[in-house]
Amino acid sequence: MRAVVYRGANDLRVETVPVPHIGANEMLVRVAVCGVCPTDIKKIQHDTLAPPRIFGHETAGTIVKLGARVRAFRLGDRVALHHHVPCMDCHACRHRAFAQCPQYKRTGITAGFEPSGGGYAEYVRVMSFCLPGVVKIPAKNSFVEGALLEPVNTVLKGVNRLAVLPGDSVLVAGQGPIGLMFTKLLALRGLKVIATDLLDARLKLARHFGAAHSLRADAPDLPEQLRRRTRGRSLDAAIIAVPVDAAVEQALALVRGAGQVLLFAHTKRGSIAPVDLSCVCVDEKDLLGSYSADLTLQPAVARLVFSRQFDVRPLVTHTFPLAETAAAVALAAKPQPDSLKVVVAQ
Numbered sequence: 203m204r205a206v207v208y209r210g211a212n213d214l215r216v217e218t219v220p221v222p223h224i225g226a227n228e229m230l231v232r233v234a235v236c237g238v239c240p241t242d243i244k245k246i247q248h249d250t251l252a253p254p255r256i257f258g259h260e261t262a263g264t265i266v267k268l269g270a271r272v273r274a275f276r277l278g279d280r281v282a283l284h285h286h287v288p289c290m291d292c293h294a295c296r297h298r299a300f301a302q303c304p305q306y307k308r309t310g311i312t313a314g315f316e317p318s319g320g321g322y323a324e325y326v327r328v329m330s331f332c333l334p335g336v337v338k339i340p341a342k343n344s345f346v347e348g349a350l351l352e353p354v355n356t357v358l359k360g361v362n363r364l365a366v367l368p369g370d371s372v373l374v375a376g377q378g379p380i381g382l383m384f385t386k387l388l389a390l391r392g393l394k395v396i397a398t399d400l401l402d403a404r405l406k407l408a409r410h411f412g413a414a415h416s417l418r419a420d421a422p423d424l425p426e427q428l429r430r431r432t433r434g435r436s437l438d439a440a441i442i443a444v445p446v447d448a449a450v451e452q453a454l455a456l457v458r459g460a461g462q463v464l465l466f467a468h469t470k471r472g473s474i475a476p477v478d479l480s481c482v483c484v485d486e487k488d489l490l491g492s493y494s495a496d497l498t499l500q501p502a503v504a505r506l507v508f509s510r511q512f513d514v515r516p517l518v519t520h521t522f523p524l525a526e527t528a529a530a531v532a533l534a535a536k537p538q539p540d541s542l543k544v545v546v547a548q
């Protein structure tokens with residue numbers, strides 16, 4: 203089969219590799235769509251994991267082979283995959299810290315080499331421990347909608363970390379695909395979203411996704427504008443969906459006492475920023491993080507997306523064939539005014 207193999211920093215090559223073999227408790231899925239995720243871009247550009255690997259983890263496709271002991275699925279089922287699944291039993295899982303579970307940290311979907319998602323290939327093998335994460339896609343829904351369950355799940359998990367009440371004001375800094383997902387899910391919860399970005403096209407879109415206000419992140423009077431739009435109460439929470447340290451510092455200053463700042467894009471190790479620690483201690487502001495998905499949210503995520511209460515389709519602006527995965531990654535890494543979510547489709 204054809205696959206896009208990572209051979210080193212910024213080196214993706216279309217190669218021919220064997221179709222994966224599956225065991226009795228596993229399945230083989232023909233990939234239809236795989237979303238390009240910022241965490242893959244980071245791994246491809248910064249050479250954080252040893253090559254060779256086949257990346258791509260926002261995967262949807264069709265089951266073409268089933269192990270003899272798999273009962274819950276049939277050949278031909280259209281499915282969305284989940285490459286990380288927690289054991290639900292360890293110390294981390296008992297604390298619902300699923301992304302810290304040792305099993306969760308293993309990737310259970312592969313197209314060959316060290317399991318790394320495999321979505322940038324024609325077929326992927328789904329290992330037994332990842333079967334609980336497989337979701338059937340209803341006939342009326344598209345593979346793209348299936349592929350986007352994973353990022354929506356990560357965003358819903360982040361939203362659930364906030365201690366906010368309906369009507370509260372939440373800043374979402376950055377209106378890329380993830381920021382727009384936050385804007386939409388928070389708006390659906392009855393929160394007043396104030397969206398910021400540097401691209402006017404994205405600010406306009408944010409309004410379509412439910413933002414009450416959208417403001418340029420570089421406006422010199424941004425703090426004043428925020429105070430006015432929260433009627434002097436300032437922000438209840440802020441979500442930082444861009445890897446910009448200055449945005450964290452600014453958000454910590456702008457949220458009210460006992461407000462929350464949630465980091466969602468600071469995934470690069472070694473990024474160090476000064477924080478006035480008294481705003482945590484004296485002002486009781488929380489600095490939180492959220493990473494990756496929560497399997498227990500998957501039914502709620504599937505309902506939101508498949509019912510189109512959250513219609514994710516407008517998020518996808520560019521579709522590339524498998525052979526042009528490198529171009530898809532390059533575009534997702536350097537967004538253009540008209541680009542949002544980029545997917546590879548076969």
Ligand SMILES: [Zn+2]
Nearest residue numbers: 239241260353
């Ligand atoms: Zn992802």
Ligand SMILES: [Zn+2]
Nearest residue numbers: 289292295303
């Ligand atoms: Zn666990």
